[in-house]
Amino acid sequence: MMKQSIVYMFHAIGSDNELLGSDPHYSFSLDKFEQFIRQCGGCGSLKDSISGGADKNIITFDDGHISNFKAAQIIKDTNGGTADFFINPNTVSTPNFLSWSQLQEMNGMGMSIQSHSLDHLYLSDMTMDEQRRQLEVSKKTIEDKLGLEVTILAPPGGRFNKDTIQLCHELGYKHLSVSEPGKWSSSYISKRVAVYQNTDVEELLGCNKILSPYLISQILKYRITGIAKSVFGNRSYDLIRSKILGGSL
Numbered sequence: 611m612m613k614q615s616i617v618y619m620f621h622a623i624g625s626d627n628e629l630l631g632s633d634p635h636y637s638f639s640l641d642k643f644e645q646f647i648r649q650c651g652g653c654g655s656l657k658d659s660i661s662g663g664a665d666k667n668i669i670t671f672d673d674g675h676i677s678n679f680k681a682a683q684i685i686k687d688t689n690g691g692t693a694d695f696f697i698n699p700n701t702v703s704t705p706n707f708l709s710w711s712q713l714q715e716m717n718g719m720g721m722s723i724q725s726h727s728l729d730h731l732y733l734s735d736m737t738m739d740e741q742r743r744q745l746e747v748s749k750k751t752i753e754d755k756l757g758l759e760v761t762i763l764a765p766p767g768g769r770f771n772k773d774t775i776q777l778c779h780e781l782g783y784k785h786l787s788v789s790e791p792g793k794w795s796s797s798y799i800s801k802r803v804a805v806y807q808n809t810d811v812e813e814l815l816g817c818n819k820i821l822s823p824y825l826i827s828q829i830l831k832y833r834i835t836g837i838a839k840s841v842f843g844n845r846s847y848d849l850i851r852s853k854i855l856g857g858s859l
Contacts, residue, residue, distance in 0.1 A: 614793040616817045617668040619802040622675040631706025632675045637807050646811045647684055653691040656762055657722035660785055669693035672764055674708045682716045696726035696764040699751040710755050717756050724762040725749050732769040745777050762787055791828035
């Protein structure tokens with residue numbers, strides 16, 4: 611039986627005044643993050659796990675919020691772990707986002723810097739040519755700026771289609787990391803467990819159990835929201851969501 615891993619999907623961490631520019635629904639407190647990293651028993655990145663076997667706890671961050679620099683330091687200092695940070699090159703070095711110098715320093719810490727597309731736009735709403743530009747230019751920009759190989763794509767908002775998968779293969783992406791909840795073994799596409807503002811550390815630590823209440827609830831929620839997205843479309847769904855929760859995916 612293949613070893614299964616939990617791939618956690620974080621966004622921003624910190625207190626309210628440190629979370630400007632982030633989606634509050636997906637933000638996580640600094641104290642809870644530090645507690646989770648201390649208690650999780652070690653963590654690694656998707657990049658390392660793909661090449662050397664799956665780790666039990668895989669940490670990823672989406673969007674490149676400036677608080678991710680602190681997260682990288684905590685991961686490195688607490689247990690010598692690593693994580694993947696999915697960034698949009700067109701937001702790098704803009705207010706509230708990581709700079710290229712910070713990303714270079716994170717790369718030096720052993721962190722994995724990967725693509726979240728060029729802009730934070732939904733790939734499933736684009737033509738094939740538009741998607742190609744998002745995937746190709748983002749990959750090349752990160753590689754040129756940081757002197758590393760980009761091998762993983764995380765589609766913004768988890769929105770992608772069959773064209774995305776085809777382009778990933780064509781452009782040299784070795785892995786696709788999505789927002790569908792579940793466990794991952796060794797397939798080309800990894801599911802991830804989203805971390806929300808109100809998520810408890812105990813819920814995250816329990817995701818490795820065979821029957822994790824938190825993971826089961828996420829799977830059910832994903833199926834329900836998937837139906838809503840299909841019915842309303844991405845734009846209308848996000849408008850409804852922002853009125854209810856605030857922020858955006």
